[in-house]
Amino acid sequence: MVLDDLGSSLRDSLGQLSGQTRVTEEDVEDIVKEIQRSLLQADVEVSLVMDLSDSIKERALEEEPPGGTSARDHVLSIVYEEMVDLVGDSTDIPLEEQTILLAGLQGSGKTTTTAKMAWWFSKKGLRPAIVQTDTFRPGAYDQAKEMAGRAEVDFYGDPDEEDPVKIARDGLEATSDADVHIVDTAGRHALEDDLIDEIEEIERAVNPDRNLLVLDAAIGQGAKEQARQFDDSIGIEGVVVTKLDGTAKGGGALTAVNETGSSIAFLGSGEEVRDIERFEPSGFISRLLGMGDLKQLTERVERAMEETQEDEEDWDPEDMLKGEFTLKDMRHQMQAMNNMGPLDQVMDMIPGMGGGLMDELPDDAMDVTQDRMRSFEVIMDSMTEMELENPRAIGASQVERIARGSGKDEERVRELLEQHKMMSQTLKQFQGMGQGNMERMMKKMQGGGGGGGGGGMGGMGPFGD
Numbered sequence: 001m002v003l004d005d006l007g008s009s010l011r012d013s014l015g016q017l018s019g020q021t022r023v024t025e026e027d028v029e030d031i032v033k034e035i036q037r038s039l040l041q042a043d044v045e046v047s048l049v050m051d052l053s054d055s056i057k058e059r060a061l062e063e064e065p066p067g068g069t070s071a072r073d074h075v076l077s078i079v080y081e082e083m084v085d086l087v088g089d090s091t092d093i094p095l096e097e098q099t100i101l102l103a104g105l106q107g108s109g110k111t112t113t114t115a116k117m118a119w120w121f122s123k124k125g126l127r128p129a130i131v132q133t134d135t136f137r138p139g140a141y142d143q144a145k146e147m148a149g150r151a152e153v154d155f156y157g158d159p160d161e162e163d164p165v166k167i168a169r170d171g172l173e174a175t176s177d178a179d180v181h182i183v184d185t186a187g188r189h190a191l192e193d194d195l196i197d198e199i200e201e202i203e204r205a206v207n208p209d210r211n212l213l214v215l216d217a218a219i220g221q222g223a224k225e226q227a228r229q230f231d232d233s234i235g236i237e238g239v240v241v242t243k244l245d246g247t248a249k250g251g252g253a254l255t256a257v258n259e260t261g262s263s264i265a266f267l268g269s270g271e272e273v274r275d276i277e278r279f280e281p282s283g284f285i286s287r288l289l290g291m292g293d294l295k296q297l298t299e300r301v302e303r304a305m306e307e308t309q310e311d312e313e314d315w316d317p318e319d320m321l322k323g324e325f326t327l328k329d330m331r332h333q334m335q336a337m338n339n340m341g342p343l344d345q346v347m348d349m350i351p352g353m354g355g356g357l358m359d360e361l362p363d364d365a366m367d368v369t370q371d372r373m374r375s376f377e378v379i380m381d382s383m384t385e386m387e388l389e390n391p392r393a394i395g396a397s398q399v400e401r402i403a404r405g406s407g408k409d410e411e412r413v414r415e416l417l418e419q420h421k422m423m424s425q426t427l428k429q430f431q432g433m434g435q436g437n438m439e440r441m442m443k444k445m446q447g448g449g450g451g452g453g454g455g456g457m458g459g460m461g462p463f464g465d
């Protein structure tokens with residue numbers, strides 16, 4: 001499957017716009033409904049979803065698609081722009097000396113993120129140090145130290161000290177050689193007063209350049225209250241979403257971003273120090289909507305629809321070279337000409353068939369003019385499945401019947417059969433050549449044969465023996 005479930009229902013809605021130059025209110029309603037469903041399932045707050053829906057609806061109906069843009073692409077780009085607006089750009093994280101404080105509830109992934117970020121900065125050529133101030137949870141020191149080891153970065157902690165503020169102060173001093181200080185803090189089940197007091201004190205002691213709120217991707221509506229309280233007490237400049245390797249899509253992060261007026265800084269997607277990436281709106285939006293990379297969505301929607309068509313009709317141009325060339329193949333060929341251009345160009349797309357080979361063919365072999373094509377199509381519509389598969393079995397009485405059925409004269413029907421025969425013979429010659437011969441011949445034609453080849457066909461015509 002090209003796109004996953006949610007993506008595919010959105011794709012279906014968008015697909016219905018295919019070929020339209022204008023969208024109706026109903027079209028937009030359908031699309032917006034799909035988007036709402038995806039976002040709500042991804043834990044995005046209802047009010048945010050509604051705001052977004054309104055802007056999309058308004059713009060999709062009021063704005064004129066730029067010249068040459070299809071309705072579908074127009075709606076798609078509006079959806080994307082509005083989503084980017086909602087999600088925002090990545091939090092600015094300059095590659096310079098700085099102190100970063102991480103805050104968040106218990107188990108949200110602070111300690112892991114500290115190590116991941118330290119690793120990330122070290123890969124950017126900076127020297128990071130981790131300062132571990134969690135005196136609340138037994139084992140916090142060992143965990144942080146072990147992770148710092150894996151990230152191969154400086155580490156400071158003091159398992160015997162009970163005052164986190166003192167640890168923070170001592171830690172900055174002890175690691176003064178480092179450029180980037182990342183301060184890990186203790187988590188609690190909920191935001192109790194003592195946690196707030198503690199983190200405020202640490203904040204004052206280390207005077208960070210930025211405070212990041214670490215959120216588990218699975219957090220839903222709880223994100224709002226949490227984000228507001230942390231923002232009130234220390235101020236939040238960015239959000240880190242962790243555990244995106246799970247099933248949760250991280251919509252709660254948008255609530256937090258909205259609540260704190262901040263943006264997303266990093267994404268975590270695993271337990272290893274390497275499982276971190278800078279936030280990038282396009283990928284995240286795609287995830288929220290349950291789609292692949294949305295940047296390429298327009299292309300993908302396009303491609304997906306072509307693929308669906310091909311799947312349905314189960315027709316592959318390469319088959320023409322393998323088996324019997326039927327009237328069905330011919331019909332596809334004629335349709336393909338409408339979509340893709342003339343047969344010689346189509347043949348160019350088939351591996352091993354390019355290189356101007358078709359130029360050597362008699363002109364009328366592939367020449368089906370628009371007019372003839374249209375009448376051929378009508379004629380073929382009057383043929384039975386059997387006749388289409390096996391045109392050689394079409395005798396005089398069938399010609400008569402087909403002519404009557406299609407409203408064309410018998411001569412036209414015979415002309416079609418003649419045309420088919422010609423194309424079929426030409427293709428047979430290709431088949432007869434075999435892969436090796438074909439390659440040799442192509443080389444010769446392209447002047448790559450060396451010796452006296454000289455680019456000409458010489459005496460070796462492709463269709464002689």
Ligand SMILES: Nc1nc2c(ncn2[C@@H]2O[C@H](COP(=O)(O)OP(=O)(O)OP(=O)(O)O)[C@@H](O)[C@H]2O)c(=O)[nH]1
Binds near residue numbers: 104
């Ligand atoms: N799969 C996965 N697990 C993660 C990720 N980030 C953290 N974890 C795991 O989640 C658990 C909690 O992570 P910690 O980094 O200890 O969380 P914390 O916020 O420091 O927890 P406290 O210090 O107790 O408040 C650990 O088992 C981590 O391995 C992630 O991105 N993906």
Ligand SMILES: [Mg+2]
Binds near residue numbers: 110134185186
């Ligand atoms: Mg921790």
